[in-house]
């Protein structure tokens with residue numbers, strides 16, 4: 733695996749990859765089996781696999797969340813060596829924003845609801861960095877998890893709206909044995925929070941109505957941002973103390 737941190741270096745490498753199909757997996761690191769499942773699909777379907785690790789400041793609407801986001805690059809590199817991907821692209825913040833954040837992509841519809849209502853600016857930051865990464869990597873296919881379903885919907889719409897010649901592949905959510913969706917933020921849960929967290933996917937998949945799910949979550953000690961149904965999914969976001977969890981399931985599974 734080649735580790736590339738300089739944009740110039742990547743661009744020189746990219747010029748040599750003229751005929752190969754590139755599969756790209758963008759992440760913010762602190763890798764887990766969910767990220768690795770995206771890698772597996774990318775490896776299976778392409779000639780060259782590239783993962784990026786970049787904790788993007790512009791998609792964090794709370795400074796505290798950005799600062800506390802787990803950064804474990806050395807461990808991630810170890811994990812990835814076993815995966816046999818071809819390139820890890822890990823640029824620094826300054827080089828990804830040579831414009832000092834002057835240019836940003838704005839979506840004016842879906843980015844304002846659900847997650848967007850509770851995390852103002854999040855999706856515009858995410859779309860801006862994903863567009864930059866897609867322009868740099870120039871993949872044939874890019875892989876995103878259903879875990880962040882609204883993100884997936886927005887990225888597909890961005891690729892269509894901006895005529896990007898890239899196929900967006902969605903990958904199923906990987907869960908722990910007890911049903912909790914794997915997330916980099918889960919490592920911040922203490923044992924009792926981790927135990928309680930399983931009630932979130934349990935209630936999301938239950939036969940209760942949306943108000944009943946909200947009520948049950950609240951009485952179990954969660955603070956609920958939203959529980960809603962859209963795009964054939966039931967989606968939710970909750971807080972356990974200062975840790976925010978999101979999840980969604982197909983309505984066919986309810």
Ligand code: AMP
Pocket residue numbers: 758759760761765766767769770875876877878879880903904905906907913914915916
């Ligand atoms: P993140 O590092 O959290 O920004 O996630 C990078 C990519 O991995 C995104 O496309 C996520 O949707 C995806 N992802 C995160 N968690 C999971 C999971 N549990 N299962 C499948 N994909 C995931």
